[in-house]
Amino acid sequence: MATRNPQQAAEKRRLILDAAVRVFARQGFHTCRVSDIADEAGVAYGLVYHYFRSKDEVLDTLFLERWDILLDAIREVDGQDVAAREKLYAIASFIVDSYRHDQDLMKVIIVEVTRAANSFGRSHLAKIREAYDLIAAIVEKAQASGEFKDTVTPAFAAMAFYGAIEQVLTGWIFELLPGAPEDFDQAKAFVVETICGGLDA
Amino acid sequence: MATRNPQQAAEKRRLILDAAVRVFARQGFHTCRVSDIADEAGVAYGLVYHYFRSKDEVLDTLFLERWDILLDAIREVDGQDVAAREKLYAIASFIVDSYRHDQDLMKVIIVEVTRAANSFGRSHLAKIREAYDLIAAIVEKAQASGEFKDTVTPAFAAMAFYGAIEQVLTGWIFELLPGAPEDFDQAKAFVVETICGGLDA
Amino acid sequence: MATRNPQQAAEKRRLILDAAVRVFARQGFHTCRVSDIADEAGVAYGLVYHYFRSKDEVLDTLFLERWDILLDAIREVDGQDVAAREKLYAIASFIVDSYRHDQDLMKVIIVEVTRAANSFGRSHLAKIREAYDLIAAIVEKAQASGEFKDTVTPAFAAMAFYGAIEQVLTGWIFELLPGAPEDFDQAKAFVVETICGGLDA
Amino acid sequence: MATRNPQQAAEKRRLILDAAVRVFARQGFHTCRVSDIADEAGVAYGLVYHYFRSKDEVLDTLFLERWDILLDAIREVDGQDVAAREKLYAIASFIVDSYRHDQDLMKVIIVEVTRAANSFGRSHLAKIREAYDLIAAIVEKAQASGEFKDTVTPAFAAMAFYGAIEQVLTGWIFELLPGAPEDFDQAKAFVVETICGGLDA
DNA sequence: TATGAATGAGTTTTCATTCAT
């Protein structure tokens, strides 16, 4: 058989990545075997190792692809000339929509990386932290401009904001919160309403 | 007396549990070996299996011991006749103090159970949820009494509140947030300030 | 508590042996644990080791007790002045009655010792062989006296005779043959009828 | 070609099975380790698990391969238009020749499966029983035709016949009976002579 | 005699990774 062209090769790589998302979401990273990924992708066992150095690298790739998109989104939001509350809404919106659009992928990223700081997330801590820092910077500027009170540190506020969102996604993932389509948009508003507006009457 | 007294036996069991906390915190549950626990406790390998059916059961025990204390604390707080904001402060306070008092134990519970819903936490989801539900009930009553706005659902507010705290602890655990002694008390106030008071000026 | 008298001590030992029979019959020698025996006997774990050097010795004891009785029975039968056919009937009868009287014990002896020549029976091969030899001697004398044909060697005839009986017991044990009370006496006659009379019309 | 050819793969599998026979015969199934099989076969540890799900499955495979051949042989014998006595001779002959041809394999099958009804044979009881039933059917037809007396039930006669043969093989295996080459053919005749002709003069 | 806690050696199985084709 003639050598496939680069385009086709890239497609196989993608095929494996997409299969990995489904398998990781279904079985968990540690519970699945490399052969499960190959089977799901419909390719030979060894091909996974042709495109990736290790099982870890598959997850690394998935995480980095997505997280860089998130970081870009946050940076873009930050660059806009809108209120901080708007910015936080846009970020929450982006994350929630990411989940709505590809639940498996976000489940994998949150469950296997972001909330697995002791195992997998460890090596991505710096990358994950970038998101927190970007959010903190938004808060900091809002405090400087007087839009936000300065009763809490920006770093703390960023953690509270991100923690709230991630907890909500986790709630959906493990069916602790109702996750019907309409709940997604509601959640965006709720997060901002809670963090910015507060619960107090 | 025909046998070692129960007191001594219980002490060995405790010895193993305490050693496990240190080992799990240091190496992670999945990365450590049962022999690491035995070595840390200074007992023979087999004794771990004399007191616990499996490595899992050791972690189960640690989690349940602590989580039941947390649930009791929340229930007690809820029973008091104080403002909801006070209650949330008391809960945040309890959790933060738990961390201050035994960082290893809380690290293990959060990293290996609470945030590992896909592996270990799966079997404890119902138990974990109890905490969310208790907090939600506090919010619900506060909304009914007019102390809290009813712009968000109680379940959502509970997740945001708990998610914010856990994220802060995670920040301390992985050194993403300053965790000096004075930061602990500050954090208690910050959480409530953020969730109840909101960031808006 | 005052020291038990020898009588009582012997009783405890018996208690353990009898419990072991039930446990070995139910779970098999290799599958059961020493603690199962102790539990079944209602004594402490360590007491088994007070009376027996090892788990093996418990089975050894059970086997030797019974097998010596069998050897004595065969010798006694052989000593009587009756036809060889009568002798073989008496031996078959003794073995079948042993099974009828204590199915668990005979199951253990056959399944765990006699038919486990590769593991446990290995060390008792000489003892087991004594039975074959005694039977062979009976056959040999019968051939010499003209009661039996000398078309087969005595050793062979003994193996065929014993093998037939043991196979029948095995059939009962594993429910491959009907084992109702009336089948026991029938079997005694069948064995002799087959081995001595032959199947040919 | 993209992969080792199937022929080679099958050969490795066979290599492992043949090595297992030698190891099981020499050390016994329970006493040997999987690594012993791999070493004997000259392959890597893991390859055993590439071809077989477990150590048990290796023995399962050996047993079923051989036992199905035995069942086929019995069925073929039964299909021939010869006297029942001839049929029983042919069966005894087949079993004895099986032993002569591959002593290790037959030792393993008898010692580890057929006579280990409490452990391994348990799961093969139905399969083992098929042999008894086929033999019983032969006896039954012979009784119907008048070739055999009907003094014993066919099921019983089958057990006596098979038990006698197996006991003889066991005698060879454990050197309780002389197992010189000439003894093999003699044994075939002896079994039939004993079971069909009887010992009585 | 009696108890049961304490010991630790031993083995199956899993599965990521490598490699010959």
Place this chain on the structure above:
DNA sequence: AATGAATGAAAACTCATTCAT
């Protein structure tokens, strides 16, 4: 690029036996 056979390290768990009381 593609295949899947081959490799072997790693660890949980079991349980017979010992021993302090």
